Each structure stands twice: as C-alpha cells, then as structure tokens.
Amino acid sequence: MKPLLQVRDISKFYGARLGCRDVGFDLYPGEVMGIVGESGSGKSTLLGCLAGQLAPDTGEVLFDTRGEGPRDTLKMSEPERRMLARTDWAFVHQHAREGLRMGVSAGGNVGERLMAVGARHYGDIRDQAIDWLGRVEISEDRVDDKPTAFSGGMQQRLQIARNLVTGPRLVFMDEPTGGLDVSVQARLLDLLRGLVREMGLSAIIVTHDLAVVRLLADRLMVMKDGHVVETGLTDQVLDDPQHGYTQLLVSSVLQV
Amino acid sequence: MYVAVKGGERAIDNAHAWLAEERRGDTSVAELSTSQIREQLALAVNRVMAEGSLYDPDLAALAIKQARGDLIEAIFLIRAYRTTLPRLGASEPVETAKMACDRRISATFKDAPGGQVLGPTFDYTHRLLDFKLAAEGETPQAPEAEPAGGPTPHITGFLNREGVIQSEPEGDEIPPDLTREPMELPANRSLRLQSLSRGDEGFILSMAYSTQRGYARNHAFVGELRIGAVAVEMEVPELGFAIEIGEITLTECETVNQFTGSKTEPAQFTRGYGLVFGQTERKAISMALVDRALRWKELGEEDQGAPAQDEEFVLMHADNIQATGFLEHIKLPHYVDFQSELELVRKLRREAQATSMPEAAE
Amino acid sequence: MTDQSYNFAYLDEQTKRMIRRAILKGLAIPGYQVPFASREMPMPYGWGTGGVQVSAATLMPDDTFKVIDQGADDTTNAVSIRKFFEKTAGVATTEETEKATVIQTRHRIPETPLHEDQVLVYQVPIPEPLRFLEPRETETRKMHSLEEYGLMHVKLYEDISQHGAIATSYAYPVKVEGRYVMDPSPIPKFDNPKMADCPAIQLFGAGREQRIYALPPYSRVVSLDFEDHPFDPSKADHPCDLCGAEDSYLDEVITDDAGGRMFVCSDTDYCRARREAGHVGAQAPAMKEGAGA
Numbered sequence: 001m002k003p004l005l006q007v008r009d010i011s012k013f014y015g016a017r018l019g020c021r022d023v024g025f026d027l028y029p030g031e032v033m034g035i036v037g038e039s040g041s042g043k044s045t046l047l048g049c050l051a052g053q054l055a056p057d058t059g060e061v062l063f064d065t066r067g068e069g070p071r072d073t074l075k076m077s078e079p080e081r082r083m084l085a086r087t088d089w090a091f092v093h094q095h096a097r098e099g100l101r102m103g104v105s106a107g108g109n110v111g112e113r114l115m116a117v118g119a120r121h122y123g124d125i126r127d128q129a130i131d132w133l134g135r136v137e138i139s140e141d142r143v144d145d146k147p148t149a150f151s152g153g154m155q156q157r158l159q160i161a162r163n164l165v166t167g168p169r170l171v172f173m174d175e176p177t178g179g180l181d182v183s184v185q186a187r188l189l190d191l192l193r194g195l196v197r198e199m200g201l202s203a204i205i206v207t208h209d210l211a212v213v214r215l216l217a218d219r220l221m222v223m224k225d226g227h228v229v230e231t232g233l234t235d236q237v238l239d240d241p242q243h244g245y246t247q248l249l250v251s252s253v254l255q256v
Numbered sequence: 257m258y259v260a261v262k263g264g265e266r267a268i269d270n271a272h273a274w275l276a277e278e279r280r281g282d283t284s285v286a287e288l289s290t291s292q293i294r295e296q297l298a299l300a301v302n303r304v305m306a307e308g309s310l311y312d313p314d315l316a317a318l319a320i321k322q323a324r325g326d327l328i329e330a331i332f333l334i335r336a337y338r339t340t341l342p343r344l345g346a347s348e349p350v351e352t353a354k355m356a357c358d359r360r361i362s363a364t365f366k367d368a369p370g371g372q373v374l375g376p377t378f379d380y381t382h383r384l385l386d387f388k389l390a391a392e393g394e395t396p397q398a399p400e401a402e403p404a405g406g407p408t409p410h411i412t413g414f415l416n417r418e419g420v421i422q423s424e425p426e427g428d429e430i431p432p433d434l435t436r437e438p439m440e441l442p443a444n445r446s447l448r449l450q451s452l453s454r455g456d457e458g459f460i461l462s463m464a465y466s467t468q469r470g471y472a473r474n475h476a477f478v479g480e481l482r483i484g485a486v487a488v489e490m491e492v493p494e495l496g497f498a499i500e501i502g503e504i505t506l507t508e509c510e511t512v513n514q515f516t517g518s519k520t521e522p523a524q525f526t527r528g529y530g531l532v533f534g535q536t537e538r539k540a541i542s543m544a545l546v547d548r549a550l551r552w553k554e555l556g557e558e559d560q561g562a563p564a565q566d567e568e569f570v571l572m573h574a575d576n577i578q579a580t581g582f583l584e585h586i587k588l589p590h591y592v593d594f595q596s597e598l599e600l601v602r603k604l605r606r607e608a609q610a611t612s613m614p615e616a617a618e
Numbered sequence: 619m620t621d622q623s624y625n626f627a628y629l630d631e632q633t634k635r636m637i638r639r640a641i642l643k644g645l646a647i648p649g650y651q652v653p654f655a656s657r658e659m660p661m662p663y664g665w666g667t668g669g670v671q672v673s674a675a676t677l678m679p680d681d682t683f684k685v686i687d688q689g690a691d692d693t694t695n696a697v698s699i700r701k702f703f704e705k706t707a708g709v710a711t712t713e714e715t716e717k718a719t720v721i722q723t724r725h726r727i728p729e730t731p732l733h734e735d736q737v738l739v740y741q742v743p744i745p746e747p748l749r750f751l752e753p754r755e756t757e758t759r760k761m762h763s764l765e766e767y768g769l770m771h772v773k774l775y776e777d778i779s780q781h782g783a784i785a786t787s788y789a790y791p792v793k794v795e796g797r798y799v800m801d802p803s804p805i806p807k808f809d810n811p812k813m814a815d816c817p818a819i820q821l822f823g824a825g826r827e828q829r830i831y832a833l834p835p836y837s838r839v840v841s842l843d844f845e846d847h848p849f850d851p852s853k854a855d856h857p858c859d860l861c862g863a864e865d866s867y868l869d870e871v872i873t874d875d876a877g878g879r880m881f882v883c884s885d886t887d888y889c890r891a892r893r894e895a896g897h898v899g900a901q902a903p904a905m906k907e908g909a910g911a
Contacts (some may be wrong), residue, residue: 082764082766104776105780112772116766116768117768120771121844121846122778122844122846122847126775143779264693264696264697265697267694268694268697332662336660339629339633339659340629340630342630435655439653440653441755441756568754568755572755577662578663578826580662581662581664581667581826582664584662584665585663585664588665589688589693589695591869592688592788592804592805592806592869595867595868595869595870596806596807597788598870599853600783600787607782
C-alpha cells in the first residue's frame with residue numbers, strides 16, 4: 001500500500017527561534033496520526049506546515065493526489081493548493097468560529113463545500129446538509145439557524161460536518177476538543193471515533209490531551225521543543241513510554 | 257391621470273440658473289474677487305490645491321468662488337480641470353532640505369542648526385473671536401528679520417548620522433502615478449504617500465487620531481515640521497540639464513516614532529512622512545502618522561487589526577471626490593431597482609400568505 | 619457647437635488610447651475586470667464617470683449617441699450626460715434605440731433588440747459581484763483568478779432557505795463564457811437574458827472603482843441559479859397602461875392619494891414608438907392617442 005502522505009525533513013524557524021525541526025513520517029490511508037506535546041512544543045507549527053498554511057524552511061510534504069500520484073504540496077501553485085484544500089483535504093480548527101461562516105445558516109455552512117465543487121441542485125444540497133447534521137447529532141429543524149445560535153459543542157460538530165461532507169481523503173485537526181466542557185468533549189470524541197471508523201478517515205490530530213489520541217489515534221508522535229522525541233503505536237507509547245518526557249506526560253495524566 | 261416624468265432638461269437649466277443667483281447672494285453686498293479669496297482665504301486655497309492635486313492658487317480661488325465655499329466641491333472642480341491638462345513631463349524631486357522655511361519646528365530637539373522658526377501659526381493664539389476683524393481696518397505690519405542664511409538641514413538627518421533612526425533606502429525607481437495608473441494593491445509606499453497626500457484632510461486626520469488613541473499606536477513625535485518655498489526643477493531634453501521652472505510652497509512633516517529592535521538588530525527609531533502642497537500642517541502631520549501606521553508589515557510589527565493599519569481600507573476610502581460622488585449618487589433615480597425589489601417583496605409575501613392559509617383554515 | 623477648449627469627447631487622445639486598450643483587453647477576456655486609470659471627470663463619481671469615459675473613448679464623430687437612465691432618455695442624469703457629449707464631441711444624438719450607434723445606459727437594457735452596429739455602454743457602480751460577500755479587493759481578485767465561486771452560490775442558497783426564492787432582483791450575477799462571474803450592473807434581472815447572445819458589443823465602465831469589463835458580441839451569459847430553482851426573469855404581471863406592451867419592463871407610478879396606480883414602460887422610447895404605431899393601453903390619455911395617430 002502506498003502512503004497517502006509522506007513528510008520529509010520539515011523544519012521551520014521564526015527568525016532565530018525554532019518552530020520545529022527535521023520532522024518526517026508516513027501516513028497510510030485509513031490511519032490516524034496523533035501529535036502530542038505541550039504548548040510551544042512545535043506541534044501546531046508542524047500542522048500548519050503540513051496543511052499548507054505555513055511555509056517551512058526545509059522539507060517536503062508529498063501527498064498522493066488522485067490525478068498525478070505523490071506531489072510535493074509545498075511546491076504546488078496556490079490555485080492547486082486551494083483546490084486541494086476544498087476537495088481532498090479538510091481542516092478542523094480548535095475554535096469553531098475560525099472554521100465556520102458565522103453569518104451563514106448551518107445548511108449553508110455544510111453546503112458550501114458541495115457548491116464549491118459544483119453542486120447545483122438546491123434540494124440535493126439541502127438533503128445532504130440535513131443528512132450530515134444528523135450524523136453529527138444536530139436535529140433537522142436547526143438547518144436554517146445560524147451558528148451564532150448554537151452552543152460551543154454544536155458549533156464544533158457543525159464544523160466537522162462542514163468539513164467531512166465532501167468525503168475528504170485527509171483531515172487535519174487542531175485541538176478539536178480544546179475549549180469545550182469535559183462532558184461535551186466526551187460526546188464529541190465519541191462522535192469523532194464513530195466517524196473515523198465508519199468513513200475510514202485518514203487524519204492528523206494535534207492535541208495536548210492524551211485522552212483524545214488514546215481514543216482516536218493509531219500512531220503517536222510526541223514533540224518537545226520543536227523535536228520529535230518519541231514515536232510508535234498509540235497503546236505502545238502510552239502504556240510503555242520510553243522517553244523521559246513522554247513518561248512525565250503520561251504519568252501527569254494518570255495522576256489526574 | 258398620469259403625468260410623464262418629462263421636462264428634465266428644462267428643470268436642470270432652471271436649477272442651474274437659480275444656483276448662479278444664489279452663488280452671487282445679495283447683490284447689494286460687494287462681489288468677492290478671486291484675488292481676495294486667494295489672498296485672504298489662503299488656507300482654504302491651500303487645501304483645495306492639496307486635495308485637488310494641482311498647484312495653482314488662482315484656479316483654486318476660482319473653484320472656491322464657483323463652489324460657494326464648499327471645499328470638496330471646489331476640489332472636485334480642480335480635479336476635473338486637471339484631467340484635461342496634457343502631461344508634458346515630470347519634475348526632478350524637490351529638495352526640501354533647501355526649502356526657504358517660513359516655519360520650521362522640532363518637538364524632539366530644543367534647538368538645532370537652522371533654529372526653531374514659528375512662522376505664521378495659529379498655535380499659541382487664544383481662540384477668541386476677534387471682533388476687530390468684523391470692522392474694517394488696516395492690519396499693523398509684522399516685524400521683520402533677516403532670513404537665516406544657508407540651508408536648513410533635516411532634523412532626522414542628525415539622528416540618521418548616529419544610526420538611531422531607521423534609514424530610508426535610496427531609490428531611483430520611478431514612483432507609480434496614482435492619477436495615471438489604476439491603484440494596485442498591495443500598494444508600495446510611494447503610492448500610499450501619494451494617496452494620503454491628496455486624501456481628504458478629515459479622513460486622514462481621523463485615521464491619525466485613531467492611532468494616537470491606541471488603534472495601532474506608534475508613539476509619534478514631530479521630529480520636524482517645515483513650511484516654505486522650494487524650487488521646482490525640470491530637465492528639458494533639448495538642454496540636457498535641469499532648469500528651475502517655478503517655486504511652490506510645501507508643508508513637510510517627519511515624525512520620529514517608536515523604536516523597534518531585536519536580539520540581532522539594535523534598537524532604532526522609525527519614521528513617518530508627510531508632504532503636502534501649501535501651508536497645510538494638520539494634513540501633513542496626520543499623513544505622517546498614517547504613513548507610519550501603514551508600514552507595520554515592512555517593520556515587522558504585529559497586525560493589530562486597527563483601521564489605520566489596513567492599507568486597503570485607508571487607500572480605498574481616503575479620496576473625498578470618490579466618496580462624495582458615490583455617496584451622493586443615491587440621490588439619482590433608482591426606480592428600476594426599487595421596482596424589482598418591490599415586486600419581489602410582494603411575490604414573497606403572496607407566497608408566504610398562500611402557504612400559511614391552509615393552516616389558518618383548519 | 620463643439621467647445622473648442624476641450625479635445626473631442628473631452629478626454630485627451632492619450633487617455634482615450636489607454637481606455638481603448640483596457641476595452642480591448644476586456645473584450646479579449648469576457649467578464650474579466652480590467653483595471654484602468656480612471657480619470658476625474660466633470661461629473662461626480664457614482665454618476666456614470668465610468669460609462670462616460672468608455673463612451674468618450676468609443677465615440678467617433680459620425681456616431682449617433684443615445685443616453686438612458688432607468689430606461690428613459692429624459693431623466694435628469696441622462697439629459698446631463700447627453701448634453702455633455704453634445705457639447706464636447708458635437709456628435710448627433712437620438713432617443714431612438716434603432717438609430718443610435720452608441721448607447722450609454724444606467725440600470726436598463728433597451729427593449730428594442732440591439733444589432734451588430736451598436737455598442738451598449740453600461741454605467742457600473744460596484745463592478746465586483748463578490749463584493750458584498752468579501753469586502754477585500756485583494757481577496758476577491760484571488761477568488762476570480764482561482765475560480766472560487768462557491769460563496770456566490772452560498773448566498774443564493776441562503777436566499778432560498780430564507781425566502782423560498784432567490785431574493786436578488788437586480789444586479790443579478792451572471793457567469794460569462796463559463797469562466798468569470800460578472801456583475802451586470804444594477805439592471806433588473808428581467809434584462810439579464812438580453813445580455814446573452816447579443817449582437818451588439820457590451821462595455822461596462824466603473825469609474826470610481828477603476829474597472830472596465832466587456833462582453834463581445836454573441837457571448838454566452840448565464841444567470842446563476844440552481845437546477846431546481848432556475849433563474850426567473852419575471853417582472854410585474856401587467857401590460858403597459860399607455861401602450862399595452864406585455865413584454866416590456868414596467869415602472870409603477872402612483873397617480874393619486876387614494877392608492878391609484880398605473881404601470882408604464884420604463885423604456886420611454888419603446889413606449890413612444892408603440893403608441894405612435896397605434897398601440898393603446900388601458901389608461902392611455904385621449905390626447906396622446908390623437909397625437910399618435
């Protein structure tokens with residue numbers, strides 16, 4: 001099987017300060033990769049570089065495109081990258097406000113990606129939007145409401161629906177449960193786990209919350225001060241951490 | 257019975273005749289001459305020249321008279337006239353360091369070569385209505401002094417020599433011309449400066465003021481403000497060298513702003529720049545503050561999302577002739593658009609009523 | 619009658635050449651907004667300075683010029699622009715659509731079908747169809763270049779979900795030659811179909827916004843819609859009360875305090891020609907009938 005994404009030697013500096021350094025890994029179709037670390041560890045910088053939002057100083061990000069096989073997304077033109085971003089890729093932001101159009105109804109939010117790739121039948125678009133709202137447990141009668149009228153948890157579920165409606169091949173998630181109440185987090189995680197299984201999603205999830213990766217990720221990368229300090233299967237890393245920092249991270253969670 | 261909306265042409269002619277009469281006002285009061293406007297309303301003339309982008313005090317005075325004192329209308333007249341002028345060429349850059357200063361002050365140094373020259377300023381006057389002006393009478397002669405000899409060097413030049421202010425790169429590229437090419441965004445600094453220099457004084461003032469109140473604050477000091485005459489030189493191709501073709505009065509303001517610096521670069525002050533036709537110091541200072549605010553990207557500052565940092569917002573809304581035209585165009589008939597809206601609203605209401613009717617019947 | 623102190627059609631030849639280059643570029647890339655160095659004109663921005671500059675660059679001494687505003691030749695702004703070119707270009711003017719070679723318009727397309735020897739010049743206030751979805755010019759230009767028009771349909775989707783119909787009745791966006799989404803200027807959507815496959819050259823000038831765009835003859839122009847909510851160029855469901863026309867766009871005129879109203883052709887030339895040919899509407903004044911016969 002060919003990897004969906006091959007990441008090679010990604011480094012990013014902010015002036016003299018290190019963002020992340022020499023990061024590389026392969027992601028296979030259907031696989032979920034978790035990237036954990038505390039704030040300032042470089043995990044969000046890395047995600048930005050992978051998703052085409054930041055330009056790294058070195059490295060390549062090879063994505064297995066539908067048409068032409070593996071291509072370095074960093075070398076793509078902006079039109080190509082934007083096209084990828086609205087078709088095969090999806091990005092779930094930590095703050096739903098950044099990923100939603102707050103002035104547009106829930107149905108319009110979900111429908112936008114469909115329309116962006118050419119859907120022109122109002123009834124079909126609306127049906128699909130309603131179907132997706134159902135899948136993220138938002139009832140049909142909220143389809144014409146604006147996200148401003150939704151709770152934080154609902155907004156986040158709406159953002160997920162908006163991203164997944166076109167069946168993206170790769171999903172980037174930045175702290176998808178951050179900033180939500182614990183009970184809301186649990187429900188969202190449960191939902192995400194269901195969707196990941198059901199759709200066979202390939203995803204890269206950045207989080208500081210080990211519970212998120214325990215539940216969702218197949219593999220794990222632990223970052224500290226811009227470097228990857230440990231990688232492996234999720235259970236292996238969490239149950240038998242090798243690096244001192246990972247041990248600290250795991251034990252601090254267990255103490256809670 | 258329907259009366260067609262006819263007679264537009266005659267109505268316009270009559271309106272214009274009435275306007276001419278109103279412009280003249282009471283004929284028992286002496287008529288203003290344009291030279292009176294030029295001499296006695298000189299600051300209005302200066303503003304019209306600055307925002308009209310045409311240095312001609314007599315035409316500006318005529319425009320003010322024709323516009324009944326509405327300065328934006330006068331600026332508009334000047335701009336429309338300017339359009340028809342052929343472009344013979346471009347002058348050499350003016351040497352403001354060689355300005356014959358009527359006024360030259362610095363807020364950063366108590367004294368400097370060339371001295372502080374207050375000049376004809378409203379500063380320090382008490383803003384009390386002077387009823388003597390309502391009566392007629394001669395103005396006493398102001399005392400005179402010999403003009404200081406030699407050039408008046410720029411204050412920022414002293415800072416520059418020490419390296420404590422960021423230096424502006426020398427450039428011989430020909431600046432883009434806002435009046436001859438469409439505005440392209442992002443704009444470079446010379447295009448921004450042109451736009452600010454002819455922008456509406458009130459708008460630029462408010463933008464500058466907003467930076468002082470904390471919306472992208474840049475801690476400005478007036479490093480130097482100078483007003484005076486400079487020679488305009490132009491290279492004549494037949495001669496092969498530059499000759500003086502005239503003299504214009506300019507107001508120039510350089511601000512010294514908050515310093516930047518990092519571990520690798522030592523701390524340095526930064527600067528903003530304002531240059532405007534005529535004696536127009538409020539405008540020149542405002543321009544320098546807004547110029548400085550717009551330079552955040554180049555100076556590696558944070559985008560605070562402040563209006564004065566937003567190049568597109570500032571440049572697209574600074575021109576009062578564009579603004580007033582578009583604002584006032586909503587006076588023009590919009591029957592057709594309104595008619596189609598009206599029909600749509602009626603249709604939507606009909607449909608809404610039709611769908612709610614069955615429920616009501618049950 | 620030409621005012622000698624100004625060049626033919628007011629603008630100097632260099633400026634006209636610059637505008638013609640923009641027009642040619644616009645014709646070469648239908649629907650694309652070409653930036654041009656709009657000049658200050660002696661009428662205010664927003665009052666047709668774009669159209670006037672395009673007309674000035676298009677008019678030749680032998681042209682016959684017609685100006686309409688809201689479909690009518692005698693509205694104040696139309697009169698003012700017509701007089702301007704009578705004075706500065708000395709061209710012949712007409713109110714008859716058929717006889718005009720250059721027609722400048724604000725908010726309407728004439729009812730009389732245009733032909734190949736004609737140029738229709740539109741005055742455009744806001745040339746950017748995406749402007750009210752995205753205020754930034756730098757971003758909208760990117761959206762055009764990348765053909766990112768999903769947002770435009772989101773707006774139409776929202777209209778339908780809210781009102782049950784697309785609630786845009788004028789300045790209804792169109793797609794040109796399958797590529798650029800274009801603002802047709804604030805014409806009623808009733809006029810949209812006339813833009814498609816039109817034998818005349820259609821030029822659009824936006825002075826304040828410094829843009830010119832164009833439709834070459836016989837261009838493909840499609841009003842945006844959904845398959846199940848097709849574009850509907852409807853108008854008031856009445857015949858003209860003066861000339862009885864059923865196929866023309868109508869103005870509603872309030873006739874008295876008691877709510878009396880009548881519908882009349884917005885295209886005054888079309889209405890006049892029909893009445894002169896003997897067509898009579900339900901409320902046509904008796905005197906006019908006599909005059910027309």
